Each structure stands twice: as structure tokens, then as C-alpha cells.
Amino acid sequence: MIAYHDYRYYVLDDPEISDPEYDALFDELKQLETEHPELDDPNSPTKRVGGAPLEAFAHYRHALPMYSLDNGFSVQDFRNFIDRLSRLLPDRDASSLAFWADPKMDGLAVEVVYENGQLAVGATRGDGETGENVTENMRTVRNLPLTLRFRDDMPAPAVLDVRGEVLMHRDDFETMNSRQLEEGGKVFANPRNAAAGSVRQLDSRITAQRPLKFIAYGVGRVEWPAGVDAPDWSTQTRVMEGLGALGFTIPPRGRRCESPAEVEAAYEELSQARTQFPFEIDGVVAKLDDRELQADLGATARAPRWAIALKFPAHQGVTVLQDIRVQVGRTGALTPVAILEPVSLAGVTVSRATLHNEDEIRAKDLKIGDHVVIQRAGDVIPEVVRPLSEKRTGDEREFVFPETCPECGAETVRLPGEAAWRCPNMACPAVRRQRLIHFVSKAGLDMEGVGKKWVEQFIDAGMVTTPADMFSLDRDELLKLDRMGPKLADNILASVEAAKNAPMRRLIAALGIRLVGEQTARTLAAHFRSMDNLFSEAGRELGEDEPDPLQELPDIGPEVAASLRAFFTNESNRELLNRLRDIGLWPESDLPELSEAPVEGPLSGKKVLVTGAVPGLTRDEARQAVIEAGGEAASTVSKNLDILVVGDKPGQSKLDKAAKLNVPRMDADEFLRLIGK
CATH class of the missing domain: 1.10.150.20 (5' to 3' exonuclease, C-terminal subdomain)
Known part of the structure; x- marks a missing residue:
């Protein structure tokens, strides 16, 4: 009965009983389970409150890979995708191919596995092959069915893998952040980060307090019991209808499109309506509706050939540039930061944005007091696009770059050919702080679990002043820090010790x-x-x-x-x-020696930059593969770049700059074929 009322409330948003009546039923069930422990059920509604914290997540290997999707950024990219399909399906009229199109949700991809109608496993996507087992956390997601709602015309599969997105509604996110702020807890930057962090929370009792929702978008394995008249799931449309009937929330405004032209219309419609959704969406996913065709086309190493994610243009808004402040980085570079009148952009309150350097401020003709157009680049990073000069009143003022460091007072310098002003004082407190943060980060020694906030606490407590001090951390001193427990202290010390083995x-x-x-x-x-x-x-x-x-x-x-x-x-x-x-941190190289003669290979003489993840290769391995193929591994996009290799989740700024410079692009699969992988 409680599961039924959960479905009415959390999935249909149409409750039949009042909150007090629901609470009375819930309390009655808890009392029954207390009096009759033999009735204990891991999928009982009472288990949604979470259990004892875990020390770490176990790994879970997906039965079928959870592929990512190839991205498109315009209608033309979609038409190029259709052209590829027409070459792969020469016997089909591409203009009449049917698709399922639904909003691309901005959350955390998760797979939930049901056995005989009961939730058995919840796991993150991870690298597509292996994710983290977050079953206990997924049990706390209120709109996720713990038991499937099967009926005569929709039996429960013996095994069902459901893929979907865990996310937060914007209103729920704002309410949660306000509560976190009042209670001195973690405040999240955006709903996606909040959802991802909540799902990967080791204490499921904390996850249970977060307003998470699961929205299903597809399936992996589907195995029906022997002797059961299985329903027709031959199309993506039928799959989505079936998931809805089994009790899952499915994406709003998803629809079958009878042709590519209808997909384009859906893309334009949802792009205009994106702010009407209660949660963040950043595009439209189009999948061939015919699942037999999907199977025939298969997948590359990283993505299905029968689907594409069409991303929306960046959200833009108008606000006031109230001030420009300067931050000091680890190399002494002074970076101007725009202080903005807070404005809601795609459900996120934006109040700051980087301005990179003085030249950018001058090139964009920005003045303090300007009305400015801002956007979230890739719908994540706030960026000041341009001023609205027609709105100027004469009260705006030029920004003058400081002649002295705002942290230590040293005279700033700007070297010939450089865009950045710098603090030359390497003993500057801000420089030391940022150097320490960089030293432990993924770009440095990658001390797992030792993030920026911990480093700042170590500095404030007088425990470290230089990177070498990290290796002298004392367990007893660590335990005196706020929110530090024995297990966490041991993990930090183990991570620091492991860093001594860095190459x-x-x-x-x-x-x-x-x-x-x-x-x-x-x-x-x-x-x-x-x-x-x-x-x-x-x-x-x-x-x-x-x-x-x-x-x-x-x-x-x-x-x-x-x-x-x-x-x-x-x-x-x-x-x-x-x-x-x-x-003892004085390592030798783990790389092959540099060759005197240039390496001959398929990339000889080419300057190549890899952005995003290449299947089967780490970032270092991808760079090394470029070098071994005779190429030069670049680190930035420039007019001299010959090839941009685009993997999974590429850097949006790199894509944009490469497009402006007309740099040729190569997908990850073509790159792997080229280097013989």
C-alpha cells in the first residue's frame, strides 16, 4: 500500500491521501517490522531512510556496456549524423527513418538492475564497463520503484537493466542549498554536482535527505520469464511506454519522430522550452526507434552508431558588472574576476566569472557598472560575453590593473609577450597556498582524498607551508581538525605516503x-x-x-x-x-627515452591535441600514442594545430576555439584505428 502511495506522490504527482495519513501508514509498517523481524525486506519503503556508512564503494561490472553518446552542436551536425546513417543503411530511405527524441538531462548516469521485479543493484556509469555499486543510496531515491508495478499486460522481466539519470529539480536544489547554508553544510555549485555528490555519498542516510529523482531513458538487458507472453518492446517508443507502466518516471516531452525533420523540429521546440523544465536539460537525445536497426548498427568503442546527443547553445542572460577583483594564482599570475549582480541562469545563480587577463577586459571594452551579457560556457562555466554599451549612463568606470599584489603588496610585473600581470614574490601567501593546492591535485601528485578544502585547513592550522610539509603530517594533529575522523585521517596519510611513488x-x-x-x-x-x-x-x-x-x-x-x-x-x-x-620523493622516469630521430608514423609532422576521454587509454597514454605515431602532442588549441581528437566529454572551450580556427576534427574511434589500437 505504501509503495502504491509513493508511486502516486513521487511519480504521478497525484497523491490520494494526506501527509498525516501517509505518515500513519509508514509508522504502522515500521512497528510491524520491529515486531516481526522475519518480515525484513531490503526493498521495504522503510529502507529509504538509509543505513550505516560504507568505507568505500564496491565496483560493479555492467552486463552490457553503458555507452556515452556522440555529441552534435547544431542542426547541421544532426544532418551529418543522418548522412552517416544513410551510408550504414544503404537500403533504407534516411529521410523517413523514425526516431525517439527526448530531453538530454544534466545529471548522473546510473543503471538499476531488477531481478524478478525487485531492485537488486544500483551502479554509476563509471567508465561504461565498470561503475560503483551505489545500491543502498539508490534505495533512498523516492521516485525509484523498489518493486516493479507489473500487471497482466506488463509482466515483470526476470532481469531488467534500466538506465537513467539521477538529478535534482531546480526548486529542490535551491531549497536544499539554503538549508545546507543555514546548517553550515556543503553548498553545491549546481544541481548536477549536487546529484552526483549525493549518489556517491558513503553515508546513505545523508543521501536519503537529498531531493533526488531518477528518470529512466533506456534499458540494457531485458530477460522475460519462461512461458510469459512478453510485451512488444521492439521500438524505443514501446520501451519507454513499458518503463512508464512498470512505475518509472520517464522524460517529459519525449516523443516518437517519424522523420529526421521532426527531430529537428523537436530540437528547436525543446531549445526554446528548456527553462520550462523543472530540472536542467542541455540538449536533445535522438535514437533510432527501431531496436532491431539499433542492434544491426551496433556501437563504436565509445558510443552507439544509432544515437546522437544534440547540445543546445549556451544559456545567456543580462546582469550588471559590479566590480572586478584580482586573484593570485600558484605561478603569481593575477587573474581578474568579474563580480556580478546575482542572476539566475539556467537555474543556477551566477555572481562571478573569470575575465582571464587585462587584455580580455580591454578587448571586450568592459567597464565597472556596465550591463553585460553573460553565458554559461558548456552550460557550466560562467563567461562575460560583451557589454551592452547602449545602456551606458556615463557613470561606468575603467578598471585599472593593480600595480601591487593584493595579497602581499609586492610590485606587479608584466613580462614582454605575456598577457598576465604577476606577483614576483614566490613567498606571497596566496602563491604558496595555490602552489600547495596544485601540488596535491590531479594535475600534480594526485593525492586522492586530499582536496582544496583540506589543504586550506592544513595551512590555516599551521601544519603546512611548503609542499614538503605534506609528508610530515601528524595523525594526532589531523584529528584535531574540524570534520576529521580516524578513518579519514588514515586515508589521507596513506594517500600522502602513496604519492612518494609518483613518477x-x-x-x-x-x-x-x-x-x-x-x-x-x-x-x-x-x-x-x-x-x-x-x-x-x-x-x-x-x-x-x-x-x-x-x-x-x-x-x-x-x-x-x-x-x-x-x-x-x-x-x-x-x-x-x-x-x-x-x-624519498625523488623519482626516475617511467617513460621511454626521447628519440634523436623523428618517429615515422601516421601522424608524422602533425601537431595533435586530444580532448576528452579516449576509450581504453588514459590521458597520458593518449598523449604517448600521438608521440609514438610520429605526432607532436599539443596541450592547447592554436592556429598551428593540425588535428583535434575529440573523445568522451571533450572540453567545450577547446571545441569552440578549434571551430573558430577551422582545425580539423577526428573522433576517438578514427584516432584508435589510425594508431593501430
């Missing part, structure tokens, strides 16, 4: 040397082979008129070489490096 390239990247990113760190590690060799060469003073050997290495020009020598000859940096050597 040379990661240590170089972690040091935060100006102009030295991941690719340059790889080049240095591959050439010098050990930190001793690098320390010896980069740390010596060059003789008069002596050419710099560093500049003979790939991708290292005069500015990078000068930055390396400035770092390795600086006394405080040399002291830090000597401490790291004494600690």
Missing part, C-alpha cells in the same frame, strides 16, 4: 613551474631520466654566450627554458627539492 613527470608537473605543464613535464622526464639529472642541468648557471641545452628539447623555447632555470636556481626552491629528496 618523475608527475613530480615535475606538481612543482607548479611557470609555463611547465603536463606535456613539458613528460618531455623533461623522458630526456633527463632522473630528478638528479634535471636538477643538475636546470640548476646550473649558463656560461657567457653558452647556448641553452634545454632549448634543444621538443616544445621548449627560450621562455620555458628561462622559467625552468629561474625555478631550479632559486634558493628556496632548491631547499624544497632537497627536502623532497630526503623524504
Whole structure:
């Protein structure tokens, strides 16, 4: 009975009884379960409140891969997709292919597995093959059926894998964030982050307090019991109708489109109506409706050939540029930040946006007090697009870049050819803080579980001032910190200890040397082979008129070489490096040596940048694959880039810049074929 009323309330939004009546039924069930423990059922409605915290999530291997989708960013991209289908289906008239189209929801992809009608497993998508087992958390999602609502014309499958999105409604998100703020809890940046963080919460009792919803968009395995007259699920349309009948919430305004032209119409309609949805959507997903055709077409290594996600243009809005403040980064770079009159953009309140550097402010002719157009690039990162100069009153004022560092008062400098003003004081508190945060981050030594907030607490407590201090953290001192427990302290110390095994390239990247990113760190590690060799060469003073050997290495020009020598000859940096050597963090290279002769291969002479995940390869492996194929692995988009390889979840800014520069694109599967993977 309670499951029925949950369905009426959370799925249909049409309750039949009052809240007090529901509470009375719920209390009665709890009392019965207490008096009769033999009736215990893991899928009882009383289990939605969560249970004891877990130490970690177990892995779950999906029976069928949970593919990501290829993206399109315009109607033309969709037409190109139709052209590909017409080549793959030469016997079909592409103009009359039917599709199922529904909104692309911006949440966390999850699979829920039912056995004989009962919820058995909930797992995140992960890498598509293996995700995290979050079953206990999924049991707390109120609109997710714990038991399927089967009937005579819709029997329960013996096994059913349902794929869907876990998300939050915008109103629920705002209410939750307000409550979190009042209670001193975590405040989330947007509904997607809140949903993802809640599903991956180790304490399911906390997840149970979050206003999560599960919306089904498809299926994996479907196995019907022997002897059962199985319903017709031969089309995506029938699948979605069936999921609705079994008790799942399905995407609103999903529909069957009788032709590609109808998909285009649905895309335009939903693009205009996106703010009318109670949750975030960022596009339309179009799938061939005929599931037999889906099976015939199959999938590439990363995505089905029969579906595409058509992304919407970025949300835009108008607000006032109230001020411009300057932040100091780990290399001393001063970054201007726009302080905006708070404005709601796609359900998210935006009050700040980066302005990158002084040149951008001048190029966009931005003045403090301007009305400005802002957008969320990729519907995530706030960006100031342009001022509305026609709204100027004369009271607006020019922004003057500070001549001294706002943190330490040192005189700022701007080197020839650089866009950034810098604080030259490496002892600046802000520089030290950002260097420490970078040192432990994924771009540095990747100390798992040691995030920005913990580093800031360590600094504020006087526990660390340099990266080397991370390796002297004391368990008893850690336990004195707010929200720190024994298990977490042990995990942090274990993560710090594990970082001592990092390869040379990661240590170089972690040091935060100006102009030295991941690719340059790889080049240095591959050439010098050990930190001793690098320390010896980069740390010596060059003789008069002596050419710099560093500049003979790939991708290292005069500015990078000068930055390396400035770092390795600086006394405080040399002291830090000597401490790291004494600690035992003084690794050798894990990369093959740089070849004297250029490698011949399919990418010979090509400058290639990989954005997004390439199936079967880590980011480092993808870069190395470019090099082994004779190419040069780039780290940024420029007019000199020859190929942009686009994998899963690519960087939107890289895609946009490459499009403006007409850089040729290559998908991940073509890249894998080219390099022989």
C-alpha cells in the first residue's frame, strides 16, 4: 500500500491521501517490522531512510556496456549524423527513418538492475564497463520503484537493466542549498554536482535527505520469464511506454519522430522550452526507434552508431558588472574576476566569472557598472560575453590593473609577450597556498582524498607551508581538525605516503613551474631520466654566450627554458627539492627515452591535441600514442594545430576555439584505428 502511495506522490504527482495519513501508514509498517523481524525486506519503503556508512564503494561490472553518446552542436551536425546513417543503411530511405527524441538531462548516469521485479543493484556509469555499486543510496531515491508495478499486460522481466539519470529539480536544489547554508553544510555549485555528490555519498542516510529523482531513458538487458507472453518492446517508443507502466518516471516531452525533420523540429521546440523544465536539460537525445536497426548498427568503442546527443547553445542572460577583483594564482599570475549582480541562469545563480587577463577586459571594452551579457560556457562555466554599451549612463568606470599584489603588496610585473600581470614574490601567501593546492591535485601528485578544502585547513592550522610539509603530517594533529575522523585521517596519510611513488613527470608537473605543464613535464622526464639529472642541468648557471641545452628539447623555447632555470636556481626552491629528496620523493622516469630521430608514423609532422576521454587509454597514454605515431602532442588549441581528437566529454572551450580556427576534427574511434589500437 505504501509503495502504491509513493508511486502516486513521487511519480504521478497525484497523491490520494494526506501527509498525516501517509505518515500513519509508514509508522504502522515500521512497528510491524520491529515486531516481526522475519518480515525484513531490503526493498521495504522503510529502507529509504538509509543505513550505516560504507568505507568505500564496491565496483560493479555492467552486463552490457553503458555507452556515452556522440555529441552534435547544431542542426547541421544532426544532418551529418543522418548522412552517416544513410551510408550504414544503404537500403533504407534516411529521410523517413523514425526516431525517439527526448530531453538530454544534466545529471548522473546510473543503471538499476531488477531481478524478478525487485531492485537488486544500483551502479554509476563509471567508465561504461565498470561503475560503483551505489545500491543502498539508490534505495533512498523516492521516485525509484523498489518493486516493479507489473500487471497482466506488463509482466515483470526476470532481469531488467534500466538506465537513467539521477538529478535534482531546480526548486529542490535551491531549497536544499539554503538549508545546507543555514546548517553550515556543503553548498553545491549546481544541481548536477549536487546529484552526483549525493549518489556517491558513503553515508546513505545523508543521501536519503537529498531531493533526488531518477528518470529512466533506456534499458540494457531485458530477460522475460519462461512461458510469459512478453510485451512488444521492439521500438524505443514501446520501451519507454513499458518503463512508464512498470512505475518509472520517464522524460517529459519525449516523443516518437517519424522523420529526421521532426527531430529537428523537436530540437528547436525543446531549445526554446528548456527553462520550462523543472530540472536542467542541455540538449536533445535522438535514437533510432527501431531496436532491431539499433542492434544491426551496433556501437563504436565509445558510443552507439544509432544515437546522437544534440547540445543546445549556451544559456545567456543580462546582469550588471559590479566590480572586478584580482586573484593570485600558484605561478603569481593575477587573474581578474568579474563580480556580478546575482542572476539566475539556467537555474543556477551566477555572481562571478573569470575575465582571464587585462587584455580580455580591454578587448571586450568592459567597464565597472556596465550591463553585460553573460553565458554559461558548456552550460557550466560562467563567461562575460560583451557589454551592452547602449545602456551606458556615463557613470561606468575603467578598471585599472593593480600595480601591487593584493595579497602581499609586492610590485606587479608584466613580462614582454605575456598577457598576465604577476606577483614576483614566490613567498606571497596566496602563491604558496595555490602552489600547495596544485601540488596535491590531479594535475600534480594526485593525492586522492586530499582536496582544496583540506589543504586550506592544513595551512590555516599551521601544519603546512611548503609542499614538503605534506609528508610530515601528524595523525594526532589531523584529528584535531574540524570534520576529521580516524578513518579519514588514515586515508589521507596513506594517500600522502602513496604519492612518494609518483613518477618523475608527475613530480615535475606538481612543482607548479611557470609555463611547465603536463606535456613539458613528460618531455623533461623522458630526456633527463632522473630528478638528479634535471636538477643538475636546470640548476646550473649558463656560461657567457653558452647556448641553452634545454632549448634543444621538443616544445621548449627560450621562455620555458628561462622559467625552468629561474625555478631550479632559486634558493628556496632548491631547499624544497632537497627536502623532497630526503623524504624519498625523488623519482626516475617511467617513460621511454626521447628519440634523436623523428618517429615515422601516421601522424608524422602533425601537431595533435586530444580532448576528452579516449576509450581504453588514459590521458597520458593518449598523449604517448600521438608521440609514438610520429605526432607532436599539443596541450592547447592554436592556429598551428593540425588535428583535434575529440573523445568522451571533450572540453567545450577547446571545441569552440578549434571551430573558430577551422582545425580539423577526428573522433576517438578514427584516432584508435589510425594508431593501430
